[in-house]
Amino acid sequence: MQRRDVLKLGLCTMAAMAAGWNGRAWSGGPVVPAGHAPVAGGVLDAAAWTAARQWTRTAFGRIAHVERGTGPAALFLHGFPLNGFQWRGALERLSAHRRCIAPDMLGLGFTEVAEGQGVTPADQVRMLAELLDRLGVDGVDLIANDSGGAVAQLFAVAHPQRVRSLLLTNCDAETDCPPPALKPVIDLAREDRFVAEWLAPWLADHALARSPQGLGGMTFTYPQHPTDEAIEMYLRPLVEHPRRTHAYAIGLDSNVLAGVEATLKRSRFPTRILWGTGDDIFSKDSPDYLAGVFGGSRGVRRVEGARLFWPEEFPELIAEEARRLWGV
Template sequence: MQRRDVLKLGLGTVAAMAAGWSGRGWSEGLAATGGAPVTGGTLDAAAWTAARRWTPTTFGRIAHVERGSGPAALFLHGFPLNGFQWRGALERLSAHRRCIAPDMLGLGFTEVAEGQGVTPADQVRMLAELLDRLDVDSVDLVANDSGGAVAQLFAVAHPRRVRSLLLTNCDAETDCPPPALKPVIDLARADRFVAEWLAPWLADHALARSPQGLGGMTFTHPHNPTDEAIEMYLRPLVEHPRRTHAYAIGLDSNVLAGVEAALKRSGFPTRILWGTGDDIFSRDSPDYLAGVFGDSRGVRRVDGARLFWPEEFPDLVAEEARTLWEV
């Protein structure tokens, strides 16, 4: 198999805020959606960094950005991204919810406690404790990629804490992990994934946006991810390869095995948004997911959009979220 083919197969699920805000205005940030016309700006990296806070937990110090007030909405990102993936959505939805975008254990700027695991099950337990420490009883969940698997596990473990669920392209019990992820996991086990993939992309942003890079495989528009997004996503992973590899290795099993029955009993409204240009996850998954939840609100397909499209089309995410939340 040629390296290009391995890259295309392999990124897989690799492919996507603080109350005391005092930095630049949220609409002053760099517009980086690269998609349809937007109704507001997008928070840039400097402002996001200024807004970042850390909450101590038994799992480590959890980095998160928060915006807004009222009922909480929790945004779960994918791999190898972090909460910065949701900057546009937070801009648009903070008038309606207390929007919280954490960095998962092993990714982004979260500081993982020594010896702490970073599997999806660990993420669920961490999120429950994080919400407790933030005095949040229940949330509207919004998730993408591996964050979607965590969202489903959270909903099974804590059904009374979920008011609604908005899933974008992500794992399903019938496609977890997707076959495309296997080369990533294999490289991670050999301690080579960061050095062979992420470090070259961080050093050469054009390569990162090429058909063989993060952008070409998982973003819809060729100018994405932006330079600042590449820095935000990849630098902390390159600087901490051990935890990056641990995250990938933690995806090497069907973590959703057996959840279908519990999801069928769920009573919270669930909506599926699916980019049809995604060749990582199975094209059968959106219909499967729409049929497995007890209160399914169906599927909306986003023509031609690739895995990390929620970053590029925040207006669409906001529109669907507000409808689901009945704002």
């Protein structure tokens, strides 16, 4: 069997495990919320994002991050296999109201991980706490997607006094962590094959990356996404550092949220859940579960037909909901 055939088989398996996929034709046609047209990435392109990137030295390594704006801080947490570039549109739209900080997680993006440092969600929480300390930030408004949502929940449990508000998009919940769809990725990562068999082919062939068998068709709402520059920004550092990429995936192979429900029920910071209904990775039951867990819940807003990484495609929706949550 050719590597391309293995790739396609693995991706189809991932989709089937996620939602009982029945071979239906893929299409990128959601019902877009009024006034929220899809965008390619806002004002900040890859060159501008790269020029704005800073590194802060911590015990966990040199943490790459981009900042926009001043005032109270907002912290944007991405998932796998993306990095802070996912939030470029949201940062441009919210920097008038917050000091927006978008770091690259340990093991992903352009963060340089210290030798021997773990990259599990628990490690990410400790890293973020130190990063905020070094940046002189006490409290944050948290916005998160995908595995970054699991990290956000763990951060809220570990540091409730540092969280002013929480906006979660499609992500893990205690009842769905990790989602079954992630098993093929974790299994390949354990065999040191995930990068070579999935990510490298996508990086080499952007059309494949946007196809129904690629990152785009699996997790983005519209077939023109991710853009060429986004593919390069997301995948090149992961392909160039396969060991840490595999370590990140393997670190997701347990229910890292086990036992958090009781603590989250006692939370009082305002929490809003935004959920793309076209997501085949996370459980369809998770948004209502999450809305019922947080003590300060402001309910759920569903984005009809939108897939997992929709926050990149609809930054104005993120900005609208964040401003409402923040009262600005």
